[in-house]
């Protein structure tokens with residue numbers, strides 16, 4: 001049984017339908033990437049799984065339990081943590097306070113603490129008393145990842161980590177992922193950058209217009225097929 005699974009997941013914004021029966025799964029210990037162009041439905045999928053959007057209960061199953069209708073705090077308490085698009089730090093709080101926020105709602109012992117987050121991202125220790133917003137975009141992204149890890153999640157959902165960051169910074173951020181995997185977390189990464197997604201993921205899902213158009217292991221997927229699944233081109 002998969003750790004996390006969506007079954008014919010549909011999602012709506014009022015009467016606008018954004019997801020049309022999305023089926024995907026994440027096994028324990030896996031890293032899965034979801035790629036697709038703007039508007040494909042990737043963030044809607046993340047918002048659904050994390051409980052920001054409500055769905056039908058059985059459309060999302062975590063560890064054998066239907067969670068589609070749970071609210072975000074309940075989903076977080078189960079051990080599903082989200083690194084949201086746009087980082088969303090608390091501007092009036094320091095780096096360390098932002099990290100500690102990740103502890104609320106789920107105080108589980110596990111590999112992640114301030115100490116191990118600072119080992120993962122040493123620059124955050126140097127900056128720990130600075131306001132989160134005084135950091136560079138890449139450093140803010142590190143805080144956002146660290147904050148999610150502070151809850152010691154079973155599943156880490158990452159929405160567009162690379163957005164607005166320079167390639168060298170993106171490389172730094174992704175350099176942390178082997179350690180995050182080794183900590184035992186299963187990971188879902190939403191990425192517009194297919195090359196980056198293929199490097200980090202065990203399996204890849206392509207989405208277009210609210211549907212999964214292709215899935216498989218990066219090595220098994222042909223470049224042309226990914227291109228067609230991503231852009232809708234022949």
Ligand code: ATP
Pocket residue numbers: 013016018036037038039040041042043044045
């Ligand atoms: P992006 O990379 O731009 O974030 P995405 O693949 O994450 O794209 P979504 O943000 O999930 O796509 O959007 C899927 C569809 O839902 C799009 O057509 C978008 O316009 C629509 N949509 C997203 N958020 C809302 C909202 N709050 N209200 C209404 N429609 C929305």
